[in-house]
Every structure is written in structure tokens, then in C-alpha cells.
Amino acid sequence: MTLIQTEHQNPASKIKREPSGIPGLDEIISGGFPKGSITLISGPPGSGKSILCTQYLYQGIKEGQKCLFLTLDKKVEGLLSQTEELGMDFQPAIDKGQIKFLFLNINKKLIYETMTNEILSGEYDRIVLDSITPISEMPIYIKNPEITDNINIINPDEFATGQDFPIKRLHLHYIMNALETSNCTSLVTSELPPSSNNLSRDGLSEFLADAVIILTYDSTMDRRKLTVMKMRSTKHTLKPQDIQIGYQGLKLV
Numbered sequence: 227m228t229l230i231q232t233e234h235q236n237p238a239s240k241i242k243r244e245p246s247g248i249p250g251l252d253e254i255i256s257g258g259f260p261k262g263s264i265t266l267i268s269g270p271p272g273s274g275k276s277i278l279c280t281q282y283l284y285q286g287i288k289e290g291q292k293c294l295f296l297t298l299d300k301k302v303e304g305l306l307s308q309t310e311e312l313g314m315d316f317q318p319a320i321d322k323g324q325i326k327f328l329f330l331n332i333n334k335k336l337i338y339e340t341m342t343n344e345i346l347s348g349e350y351d352r353i354v355l356d357s358i359t360p361i362s363e364m365p366i367y368i369k370n371p372e373i374t375d376n377i378n379i380i381n382p383d384e385f386a387t388g389q390d391f392p393i394k395r396l397h398l399h400y401i402m403n404a405l406e407t408s409n410c411t412s413l414v415t416s417e418l419p420p421s422s423n424n425l426s427r428d429g430l431s432e433f434l435a436d437a438v439i440i441l442t443y444d445s446t447m448d449r450r451k452l453t454v455m456k457m458r459s460t461k462h463t464l465k466p467q468d469i470q471i472g473y474q475g476l477k478l479v
């Protein structure tokens with residue numbers, strides 16, 4: 227793992243960092259994402275969330291790590307052709323088994339089992355979940371022996387029996403817990419409506435994640451920004467940073 231010395235970095239820090247793969251980003255976050263952390267990447271459609279995440283995993287491959295990309299979007303091929311245009315060819319790593327792109331079908335009851343089994347396999351150093359929004363909004367299927375032996379379908383806005391928090395929060399807890407337990411360093415994306423002031427679509431993920439990065443754009447000015455809103459154990463600026471997406475991907479400028 228590479229360590230970049232920056233003015234924001236405490237030389238005595240024992241925290242290991244995972245380089246982000248985004249040119250310019252490591253310099254403002256003490257060398258990379260804290261190892262074992264969960265970072266929420268929030269932004270409206272087209273703001274660069276998926277590109278940032280693929281660059282993060284591409285960096286992982288360069289570091290010789292094992293990577294997992296969990297996607298709720300059926301168009302894995304579309305994603306791969308977009309990344310190829312940006313100079314990242316994942317095919318050799320896919321063929322070697324160094325990275326797995328796994329499509330999670332939101333309509334399948336066992337989506338949680340599929341997802342958590344994969345996350346908790348302990349095989350991965352870097353995991354991306356793109357995105358958490360459809361999961362946080364879908365009805366939850368839980369097996370609660372206190373209610374019934376059958377799998378129940380509960381509306382995400384209802385309260386779970388015997389619990390004092392909405393089921394929606396439980397969803398996010400399941401996922402974040404699995405990621406935390408796995409010891410991998412992960413990125414989770416959240417879809418924000420354009421011009422939203424929230425940090426995530428569900429209003430909860432930002433509290434469960436260790437770090438939050440917001441991607442925005444100003445279409446009138448044709449400008450893109452990246453803001454580090456929070457990052458555990460890291461001294462960072464809150465100032466929005468200018469970014470560009472070009473043929474070499476997303477970078478700070």
C-alpha cells in the first residue's frame with residue numbers, strides 16, 4: 227500500500243490508507259480512504275459516482291487486491307464499456323478472478339443473502355455497492371422467529387415489531403454491518419435528486435458511514451465539484467474541489 231505524504235497528514239498516524247485511484251484526491255484525505263472504512267458517495271445522476279467507484283477498484287487491482295463491484299443496475303456491460311472508454315480495461319482482472327461484478331436483482335427475495343454472503347466471504351479488500359438507494363427503498367424481507375417462521379414482507383416505512391426504529395434503518399444497518407464486519411474498505415453510492423441539500427437519498431446512510439463525499443455539477447457553468455463532507459480520523463478541507471471527467475476518468479483539477 228502506498229502512502230502519500232501531505233500537509234494534512236500526521237506523520238505519527240497509525241491508520242493505514244487505501245489509495246483512491248482518483249488523481250488529486252489522496253492529497254486532500256491524508257493519503258487515501260482509511261482502511262476498513264465505509265465511504266458514502268452521494269450525488270445526482272451523471273455526477274460521476276460510478277466512475278469514481280470503478281477507478282477505486284481499478285486502483286485496487288493495480289495494488290494486487292481482490293475487488294467486488296455489487297451493482298443494482300442490470301447494465302453491467304454498459305458500465306464496462308463506459309470504463310473502457312475512460313482507459314480502464316477490467317477484462318484481464320475479471321478473467322483472473324481478481325474482480326467480480328455482481329448484479330443484484332432487487333426483485334429477488336434472497337438479495338440480502340446473496341449480497342451479505344458475498345461481502346462476508348472475507349475474500350475482498352475493496353467492495354463497491356452501487357447503489358444503496360433501491361435497497362433502502364424496497365420492502366424488507368426478514369426472518370423473525372418472534373413474529374413467524376416464514377419470511378415476512380414489511381413495508382420499509384413501517385416499524386418492525388419489537389424494534390424501536392423504522393425498518394428502513396434496519397436495512398441500512400444490515401448492509402453497513404456486513405461491510406464493517408468484512409474488514410474491507412468500501413464505497414457505497416447514494417442517488418440524490420439534483421439540487422438536493424441532503425447527504426444521502428435515505429437521510430440515514432450518512433450517519434452510518436465513516437465518510438461522506440458529495441459529487442455535484444452546475445450545468446449552467448459546465449462545472450463539476452467534489453466535496454469531502456466527513457471522513458473518520460482524517461483532517462480534510464470542506465471546500466468543494468473542482469473536478470473533471472475526461473478520457474482519463476475523474477480527477478481533481
Ligand SMILES: Nc1ncnc2c1ncn2[C@@H]1O[C@H](COP(=O)(O)OP(=O)(O)O)[C@@H](O)[C@H]1O
Pocket residue numbers: 269270271272273274275276277278308311312471472473
Ligand atoms: N468518456 C467520457 N468522457 C467524458 N465524460 C464522460 C465520459 N464517460 C462518462 N462521462 C461523464 O460521466 C457521466 C456519467 O458518470 P457516472 O459515474 O456514470 O454517473 P453516476 O453514476 O453519478 O450517475 C456522464 O453523464 C458524462 O457526463
Ligand SMILES: [Mg+2]
Pocket residue numbers: 275276277356
Ligand atoms: Mg451510476
